[in-house]
Amino acid sequence: MRANVNKWKYIKNNWQLYIIFLLPAVVLTFIFKYIPMGGILIAFKDYNAFQGILGSEWVGLEYFKRFMSSPDFMTYLLNTLKLSLFGLAWGFPVPIILALILNRIRNAGIKKNIQLMIYLPNFISVIVLCGMVKIFLSPVGPLNHIMGTAADFMSIPSAYRSIYIASGIWQGAGWGSILFTAALSNSSQELTEAAIVDGANILQQIIHVDIPSIKNIIVIQFILQAGNIMSIGFEKAYALQTDMNIPASEILATYVYKIGLLNGDYGFSTAVGLFNSLINVMLLLMVNKIVSKLNDGQGI
C-alpha cells in the first residue's frame, strides 16, 4: 500500500516527465504501431471496406491454408531464406576481415583516407545503387563492353542473388567494419606487445589477441543480423526485380506488397506478412539460444 502511495506521489510530482516528455512518443507508437497490430485481424477475415475490420466476416485460417498449399509458397519462402542466408554467409565476414587488416596499417593518415572511401557507399540511396547496378550490367553497359558480350544480366534469374549480395557487400561492408575497427583500436596494446615479445607472428597475433578482443561484438552483430533474416529489405529486392528474374527475386516481402497493395487482396496479403514476421521472431529466439550456448551462456 505504502509503495503505491509513493508511486502516485512521484507521478504527481513529476507529471511533466509523463505529459510533456513521454506522451508524444507513446501516442505515435500507439497509433502507428499498435493499431496496425490490431489490424492483423484481417488475416483471419474476409475484409470489406464498408463493414470495417471488426464487422467483416471471419474466415479462420483459410488464407494460411491457401498460401501454404499454393505452388508458389515454397519458392517464395526459399527465395527469402536463400537471399538472406547467402547474404549473411558472404557478407558477414567481410567487415571483420576489413577491420583486421585496417588495424595493421600503421600510418594513421592512410588508414583514415581508406576508411573515408570505404564508408562512402553507405550513403548512396537504394535507388541510385540499383540504378548503377543496372547500367553497369545492362546489355550496352561497361561490363558487357569489357567482356565483348551483350548479356542481359538483370534478366537471368540465377544471377539475381549474386548481384544482390555483391552490391550489398559493396555498399555495406566498409561501414559495417566501423564497430570492429573501433573495438580493435581500443583493445589492449599491451597484449599485442606481449605477443610480439613472445615471438608471435601477425597471424598468431590476430588469432590469439585481435579476434578474442572483438569476439563479443561479433556475437552481438551476428545475432542482430541473423534475427533480421526474414525481414530482408524490400526496397533493394524490389528495385532489382525485373519481369524476367522473378523466379529468383520474388521474396515474401515483395509478394506481400504486390498482392496487398497492387491487387487489393488485403486479407491474404496480411496473412502472408504475418507468417513472415512469425518466422522472424522464431528465428531470432532460436539464434539467440544457439549463440548463448556456444558463447558460455552469453546471448543478448
Place this chain on the structure above:
Amino acid sequence: MKQKIMISPLTNKLFYIIGFSFLGFFTLAILVPIVYVLIASFMDPTVLQNQGISLDLSSWTITAYIRVFENRMIWVGFRNSLFYSVSYTFISVGVTILAAYPMSKKDLVGKKLINVFFVITMFFGGGLVPTYLLISNLNMLDTIWAIVLPNAFNVWNLILARTYYQSIPDELREASAVDGASEFTHFFKILLPVCKPIIAVLALYQFVGMWNSYFDPMIYLNNADMQPLQLVLRSILIQNTPEPGMIADIASMAEMSKLAELLKYSTIVVSSIPLLIMYPFFHKYFEKGVMVGSVKG
C-alpha cells in the same frame, strides 16, 4: 600454456601482401564505379555507347546535364525531398530526445512497462496492409503526414539518446533541482546544450534516411507533384522511363535510347552531389552514432 613460437617474418610478409592487396582491391572496387559514372556522365552519347568512356576531352559534352537541369521533375523532386527530410528530422528528433529523457532516469515509476511497450515494436509489427489501411482511414494518403509521422519515433534512436544522457553525471540535475528548476527547465536550459553531439547524430541519421527512402512515398503518395527525388530517380533509373520532357525532341529511336542511357549517369551524379559534398563533414558524426549504439541498450 606456453607455446614455442618461432618468429617467422615470411608469414608476416605474406600477411601484408595478401591483406593489403585485399584491402586495396576492395577500395578500388568502390572507387572505380563511382569515378566511371562521373566520367561517363560527360561523354557524348554515341561515343559512350560505341567505345565506353574516354579521356579525350573532344568527346566530352555537358548536354546531358543541361537536359537534367532543364527538367522540371528533378527540381520538384529536390524541393519535395528537402521539405520532407527537414520536417521529418524535426519531428523525429524532437519526439526522440524528449522521450529519452525520462527513460534515462533510474527512478522513473513505470519505466519497465513503458520500455516493454516501446521495445515490442522493434520485433513485431502490423505489417504492410494494416498500416496502409490505417493511413488511408486517417485520410493521410497523398499528404506529407503519411511519410513523416508513422516512423518518426524510432526505438533504436531512443536507445542512442538515452545511452548518451546516462553518460552525463546525475549531479547536474541535483544541482539544478536545488536551484528550483523543473524538469522542463532543466532539460531545455541545462541538459540540451551539452547534448548537441547526439542531436547532430540523430538529425543526420533521420535526414539521410528520409532523403534516401522510396518505399513509403511510393505507396502513400500518388500525386506526381508530391514525389520526392528518389521516386523521380526510380522512374528514370529503374523503370527506364525518362521524364517526358528530357528526350521528347529527339527524332530517331536509336538516338533516344543512347541519350536515355547517358541521362542515367548524369541523373545519378546530380542527385548524389549534395550528399557527396557534405559527406566528409558529416561522416564522423555517423561514426559516433555507431559507437554510442554499440553500448548495449
